[in-house]
Amino acid sequence: MGLPLGRAPDEALLSGLATGDPEIAVAFVRRFQRTVFGVAIAVVGDAQLAEDIAQQTFERAWRHAQVYDSRRGSVRTWLTAIAHHLAIDAVRARRANPVAPEDLDALLDIVTQTPEQHAVAAETSAGVRAAVATLPREQARALVMAGIYGLTAQQIADMEHVPLGTAKTRIRTAMHKLRRTLGAEESLR
Amino acid sequence: MSEMTCEQLRELDAELALGILPARERARAVAHLDQCPGCREHIEQLALVGDDLLGLLPGTEPPVGFESRVTALLQPPAPDPAPAPAPAPAARRWLLRPRLLRPRVAAAAAALAVACGFGGWAAGTAIQASAPPPSPTARANAQLLQAALVTGGREVGRVFAHPGARGWVYMSVDLEKPMPEISCVLDHKDGTMTRLGTFSLQDGYGYWVATTDVNATTLAGARLLTPEGSVLASAHFA
Structure with missing residues (x-):
């Protein structure tokens, strides 16, 4: 028996996009639209712009499905990266100040919610979430500003009113702590 | 610098x-x-x-x-309008x-x-x-195998196979006529074959996904067969 489209592997749906079949396109979009739109709205904070970015993300995935390489990550991660790049570019082109302080605080709370608070947290993301939650607040802020909003170290230094070197150290320390934590978790699996 | x-x-x-x-x-x-x-x-x-x-x-x-x-x-551009007379229903749907x-x-x-x-x-x-x-x-989706499904020298579909013990095979095919039952088999280089299962083509068109063990080094091709065993289309992985 074959699988219904709703249960087809992500990679199969991506491959199927190239056939131009509308039903496959619907299944693909339906599966990933919350993820893609979620990334876009988190970064740009504007529903109309986020929708444009999400549309562009799917269009790029459709046009470039052939370059997807499963060894480098899942389809969901690939789409997330495309949406993120587009969102960062859009923000850089439109705004002098890429993130409002209240938006940063709200997002920081979201990405550090514990699995108990976050009903749909997957096991893999739970480890990352917990690791971010254990970072000192200033490091977590720097990490989110750099990794999600795409701010440079200089922009972070300006926003946080700290020297450039301090901003760089916060980003680097946070990244390495996460890498060590996640690496240790992987070695235990 | x-x-x-x-x-x-x-x-x-x-x-x-x-x-x-x-x-x-x-x-x-x-x-x-x-x-x-x-x-x-x-x-x-x-x-x-x-x-x-x-x-x-x-x-x-x-x-x-x-x-x-x-x-x-996410739809391909419509083909240029054909100057020829209106095609037969099946061909029109194809267009x-x-x-x-x-x-x-x-x-x-x-x-x-x-x-x-x-x-x-x-x-x-x-x-x-x-x-x-x-x-x-070399870099494009390096693990994914793909091949055209061909019948009578004409491409009628495409097969994608993702290697692995929990691999999968996806295909889309348009034979231009309804087929209530088609079986799909994978052919291996040692001459053996794996029967994947059956599916149907409504209006002649369909796509299908099946999970199966796919070995990239031994997989030779795929065939679509009628219930009687006649070959409807075949694909050969390079």
Whole structure:
């Protein structure tokens, strides 16, 4: 028996996009639209712009499905990266100040919610979430500003009113702590 | 532009992996990575952390109508109107469903493979200037096998096979006539075959996915058969 489209592997749906079949396109979009739109709205904070970015993300995935390489990550991660790049570019082109302080605080709370608070947290993301939650607040802020909003170290230094070197150290320390934590978790699996 | 040392690069590793390094420093860092496999591996690992971070962003329901607006975009352009008389129903439907777009690998793959760089997807903007130019076909979805389904010298569909013990086979086919039951078999290089299952073609067109053990080194091809065993179409993996 074959699988219904709703249960087809992500990679199969991506491959199927190239056939131009509308039903496959619907299944693909339906599966990933919350993820893609979620990334876009988190970064740009504007529903109309986020929708444009999400549309562009799917269009790029459709046009470039052939370059997807499963060894480098899942389809969901690939789409997330495309949406993120587009969102960062859009923000850089439109705004002098890429993130409002209240938006940063709200997002920081979201990405550090514990699995108990976050009903749909997957096991893999739970480890990352917990690791971010254990970072000192200033490091977590720097990490989110750099990794999600795409701010440079200089922009972070300006926003946080700290020297450039301090901003760089916060980003680097946070990244390495996460890498060590996640690496240790992987070695235990 | 002076060369960057490993020590200097490691000081900038997080910014490079997250794609936030200013252009001048990024250019120097990328030049170093081209020559240093160790640092390259190091940045790849850090870039995965960036991917994980993005994975924490919550999903959000898009506005009403988003799905239909997007799927309308994901359709191939309509073919040029045929100057000939109106085709027969089956052929007309064929024209309306211009499936099987040729892989747009060449330029697109080169552009995206460079844009995505290496390692985690998030590394894209970090190192998009990274040489050397990739071989599109080598880098493009390297694990995925694909082949045309052919009957009478005419392509009627396409098969994709993803290797692995929990691999899968996906195919789309248009035989231009309804087929209530088609069976699909995989052919192996040692002459054995694996029967994957059966499916049907409504109006002659269908797509199908099955999970199965796929060995890239032994898989030779796939065939679609009638219930009586006649070959409807076959595909050969290169």
